[in-house]
Amino acid sequence: MIAMQYNFVLPTDYNMDIVRQRIASKGHMLDNFPGLVFKAYLHASKHGVSTPSMHNVYAPFYLWDGSEGMNNFLCGDGFAAVSQAFGWPAVKHWAVWHSHVDDKVRSARFATRQVIPVAPYSALGTLREVEIAIVKTTSQQDGALAVLVAFDPSEWTLVRFTLWSDTSAALAVGLPADVQCYDVGHVSAPGR
Template identity: 55%
Template sequence: MIAMQYSFVLPADYDMAIVHRRIAERGHMTDAFPGLLFKAYLSADKGEGSDNLYAPFYLWQHPDAMHDFLAGPGFAAVSQAFGWPSVRTWTLWHAHRRNDIGAARFATRSIVPIAPHTPLAQLREQEVAASQAAAQAGALATLAGFEPVGWSLVRFRLWRERPAEVAGWQVYEVGHMSVPPR
């Protein structure tokens, strides 16, 4: 499995209703995308302690599915509408999603650097335990992964209710969940 996210930082005076309407009108288009385990259509409004953001987050079954999406018309359309984004990817140490993942209304995401010479096996154990604890605390989906190019760690959670603000975590609203049937 591979996690993927790109993010568009929009101007402070950007009408976020445009993003919300786009999600409502087009979100269903990835509902049955081959190899997609889920896509969370995420946004954050400047008034909520964040920049104006449109930042979809994906969990892919395998890299070929991700490649098919990035080479396809959906990604071309979003790139033409908002610009050519950097696409971040992480291989997973842990992923869990509940059957009711489609009920997610909020997401939290943290990206942190991994210090040089960190014992990766120990870090992986800690992150898997933290991810499992989030699942037990009610997260509808939770994952932990890393990328060894820039050495970063991602923690991602989907929630039914808005979580308490957590320092270092970006909080998003979920406008749509594309989740193929299991």
């Protein structure tokens, strides 16, 4: 499995309703995209109530069952259209160590993402075991609808990502200061 995200930082005075309307009108188009486990249409606003952010951002997050679906998307019309609308993004991707996706993932309304540096010479096998245990524990929390941890050995980072039923479910577990929070406009997931 592969986790993938790109991030569009938008101007401070950007009308975020444009992003929300785009999600509402186009989000369903990937609902049954081959190879896609889920796509979470994420956004956060500098002046947001539920997800105050350092910047206005549109930052879709994907979980792919393999590289073929990811490549088909990136080489297709959907990615071309979003690039034309918002610019040419750097596309980050991570090899998934462990994931859990609930059947109710489409009802997610809030997301958290934490990017963690991996220290040089870390015992990667031990780190992986610890992170998998964290995913399993988090997936048992009320309101956790998708949880994953993934690894990028080119930049030596981990990403912890969770889709939540709502803001209160995420806040109930306590969030570290370095977590990026997002509102979820739509979740595409095949056959769910």
